[in-house]
Amino acid sequence: MPAELIDGVAIAARVRARVAAEAAVLAPRGLVPGLTVVLVGDDPASAVYVASKEKACHEAGMRGETIRLPATTTEAELLAVIDRLNADPAVHGILVQMPVPRHIDAQAVIRRIDPAKDVDGFHPVNAGKVLIGDPDAFAPCTPAGVQVLLTESGIETAGKEAVILGRSTIVGKPMAALLMQAGRGADCTVTVCHSRTRDLASHTRRADILIAAIGKPEMVTAEMVKPGAVVIDVGINRVEDPTAKQGYRIVGDVRFEEVRAVASHITPVPGGVGPMTIAMLLANTVRAARLTLVR
Ligand code: L34
Numbered sequence: 001m002p003a004e005l006i007d008g009v010a011i012a013a014r015v016r017a018r019v020a021a022e023a024a025v026l027a028p029r030g031l032v033p034g035l036t037v038v039l040v041g042d043d044p045a046s047a048v049y050v051a052s053k054e055k056a057c058h059e060a061g062m063r064g065e066t067i068r069l070p071a072t073t074t075e076a077e078l079l080a081v082i083d084r085l086n087a088d089p090a091v092h093g094i095l096v097q098m099p100v101p102r103h104i105d106a107q108a109v110i111r112r113i114d115p116a117k118d119v120d121g122f123h124p125v126n127a128g129k130v131l132i133g134d135p136d137a138f139a140p141c142t143p144a145g146v147q148v149l150l151t152e153s154g155i156e157t158a159g160k161e162a163v164i165l166g167r168s169t170i171v172g173k174p175m176a177a178l179l180m181q182a183g184r185g186a187d188c189t190v191t192v193c194h195s196r197t198r199d200l201a202s203h204t205r206r207a208d209i210l211i212a213a214i215g216k217p218e219m220v221t222a223e224m225v226k227p228g229a230v231v232i233d234v235g236i237n238r239v240e241d242p243t244a245k246q247g248y249r250i251v252g253d254v255r256f257e258e259v260r261a262v263a264s265h266i267t268p269v270p271g272g273v274g275p276m277t278i279a280m281l282l283a284n285t286v287r288a289a290r291l292t293l294v295r
Contacts, residue, residue, distance in 0.1 A: 003231070003263035004153075011152045012145075012275035019282045020060040026289060027061065033289035034063035035093040035119065035281070036085050040078060040104065041071035045238070046097045049278075053095070056278050062285065063090065075104045079112050086114040092292065093119035093285035098170075116291065119284035121174070130174050133181045138284050143175035145276025146211060146232050151185040153265060155209070155230055162188035163207035165200075165220070165253070171213040171234055179209075200224070212253035222258040230265040234273050 023033050035057050039050045050066055057064025067081060078096070085091045094117045100106050110118075115125035121140035129137030150157055162179045166172040172192055179188040193203050204210055204224040212220050213234035225231060235253030252269030260266050267273055 003260045003266040006149050006153050006232075006265050006267045006272065008145075008149060008267055008272040008275045011149055012279035014152070015148065015276070015279035016056060016060055016282060019062075019279070019286050022286045022290070023061045026286070026293075029293070031289055031293065032061075032063050032090075033092050033286045034065070034090050035095065035285045036091045037064075037066045038069065038078070038081060038085075038094070038096045039066055040069045040073050040096070040100050043099070045236075046099075050097050052278055053281060056282055057285070060282050060286075062282065071101050073101075073104070075108065078104060078109055082109065082112045086112075086117065089292075091117065092289040093117055093281075095120050095281070117288060119281060119288055121284070122170070127169070127174065131177045133177075133183075138288070139178060139280075140170055140174045141277045141280035141284065142171050142213075142234060142273060143178050144284075145273055145280045146175060146234065147178050147185045148280070149232065149267065149273070149276055150209070150230070155265065157185055157209065158187035160188050160208040161191070161206050162209040162211065163191045163193060163203050164211045164213065165193050165204070166213035166215070166234075167192050167194040168213065175211060175213065214253050216253055217251050218253070218255040220254040220259060222255070222262050225259050225262050227262050228264045229262070231259055231263045231267070232273065233267050233269050236269060236274060 037050050037053055054064040054066050085094045094113050096109050110122045113123055115123045118126050118138055121138040126138045130139050164172050164175050176190045176192050179186050180190045191203055193200055201224045205226050207229055209230045211232045215235055217237040217239050233252035233254040237251050238248045239251055241249040250270050
């Protein structure tokens with residue numbers, strides 16, 4: 001029997017409905033949760049993601065705004081924009097869409113954002129809080145979304161072997177931190193594999209939960225997957241396809257059809273993790289707004 005599909009669009013819709021209900025509770029108190037996304041340059045994929053984020057905010061009854069800056073923006077100019085947003089009480093969440101142009105130091109930009117407005121969870125303060133399991137942390141949206149996909153799909157995680165492919169700061173490392181924590185959707189035994197890992201398949205074949213976040217199109221094959229495993233595909237790769245309307249199509253890090261034949265659950269690309277990233281961003285922004293009431 002082929003694997004059950006984990007429907008990221010449907011689960012994201014449930015999260016977004018919950019967020020909209022929370023936003024509606026804040027409105028009578030004069031509090032409209034607000035997210036400001038800063039987009040530097042004109043990367044076409046980033047433009048698509050940023051537009052989705054703004055639209056999702058509006059659909060949840062939140063304020064969503066995008067500041068578009070030219071690719072020639074200097075680091076000092078970008079830092080000045082962040083300073084202004086940090087000081088603006090109507091802005092509860094700030095997100096600088098990555099990647100930024102090469103002449104800008106992304107780490108300097110991330111560190112400038114007030115950790116209380118860092119709804120991306122990229123600031124070192126939030127990264128540290130995620131690692132120690134502090135419930136106040138803003139966890140990065142993609143790994144947080146993966147965790148919600150697992151819990152909402154009724155997948156037992158406690159005691160399971162979770163193998164993560166990729167050690168990025170945005171996905172692999174925080175994913176490991178979230179899954180090794182004590183608690184719901186966690187309590188896993190975690191292995192993180194990367195470009196220097198020896199005999200990758202010997203690790204992936206032990207996985208009860210396999211999370212692919214390497215950014216290599218269709219790298220995970222059926223032989224690398226244990227029968228009955230849960231496979232989460234974080235990859236979003238544009239590959240050339242002359243038969244496609246736009247000249248490309250989007251594939252994950254997993255060879256979907258053949259892995260679907262051996263897994264018990266699998267996420268599609270698109271329609272899996274991507275929509276969850278946006279849903280978790282809204283959830284973090286509403287929480288950031290709510291926290292301003294009690295400070
Ligand atoms: N600062 N930069 C910052 N925060 C982030 O959380 C991101 N990311 C990643 C890139 N840069 C960032 C995103 O938002 C990736 N990402 C993201 C978000 C949403 C989707 C994909 C990537 C998404 O909605 N994907 C759809 C398909 C979209 C398409 O057709 O291209 C999906 O169904 O997977």
